[in-house]
Amino acid sequence: MKKIYLSLIAVIALLASSCGTTNLGNILGGVTGTSTDGTTTSTGSGLGNILSGVLGTLGSQSTVNSLLDLVIGQSKITQSQIVGTWAYSEPGCAFTSEKLLAQAGGAVAAGQIKEKLAPVYNKVGIKSSNTYFTFGSDNKFQAKIDGVPISGTYSLDESAGSIKFSATLFSITGYVTRTTNGMALTFESKKLLTVLQTVSSLSGNSTLQTIGNLSSEFSGLRVGFNLAQ
Numbered sequence: 001m002k003k004i005y006l007s008l009i010a011v012i013a014l015l016a017s018s019c020g021t022t023n024l025g026n027i028l029g030g031v032t033g034t035s036t037d038g039t040t041t042s043t044g045s046g047l048g049n050i051l052s053g054v055l056g057t058l059g060s061q062s063t064v065n066s067l068l069d070l071v072i073g074q075s076k077i078t079q080s081q082i083v084g085t086w087a088y089s090e091p092g093c094a095f096t097s098e099k100l101l102a103q104a105g106g107a108v109a110a111g112q113i114k115e116k117l118a119p120v121y122n123k124v125g126i127k128s129s130n131t132y133f134t135f136g137s138d139n140k141f142q143a144k145i146d147g148v149p150i151s152g153t154y155s156l157d158e159s160a161g162s163i164k165f166s167a168t169l170f171s172i173t174g175y176v177t178r179t180t181n182g183m184a185l186t187f188e189s190k191k192l193l194t195v196l197q198t199v200s201s202l203s204g205n206s207t208l209q210t211i212g213n214l215s216s217e218f219s220g221l222r223v224g225f226n227l228a229q
Helices: 002-018 047-058 062-068 098-104 107-124 189-199 209-217
Strands: 084-095 132-135 140-145 148-157 162-167 171-179 182-188 221-228
Touching (some): 084 107, 084 171, 084 182, 107 209, 140 189, 189 209
Antiparallel strands (some): 084 221, 132 140, 140 148, 162 171
């Protein structure tokens, strides 16, 4: 039952994006149902038909699943699956719950976040050739961010999807989620900002501040890197 509800949430997020709004309440006006957190919402009698139509348009469950993969802890990742070297491919993002994903507008929000982060990363100099993470089976990691070498230890909480890094430059908790081409490694936006300020040699960080500002625009947001092997 929970899986069905999660799928519905993802579809509702698509409806929100197709209507050009990030206000989920504008879409839900009038149907009743119980959410995963036990709250009751009101919905319209024709919503089932609308959802069926949208699912038919999608053509498969893969698009819905890709949206749900934006939720931390939704798709479990084991330590053996992250062992290896992962290079930066593009900005990444994740949400702390399916409810917040829907409220933010789903795919629309993810696209907006990537658009805002891409020029920031470009300004800092982050690219696939100088930003990567190598995870060992012995809980040690090596990485480069903008060419700055970092090494230390890590511990992965598979059930929560969280990963804790301990290094000389910083200690920080991140989150791993699946993506179509690999995985995303994300952090609380202000903590990522601190890390980038630490490793960046730029004078002044007015551009970097964009990362910190994202936290006020999208509740429950985590930002970072999409990685591929």
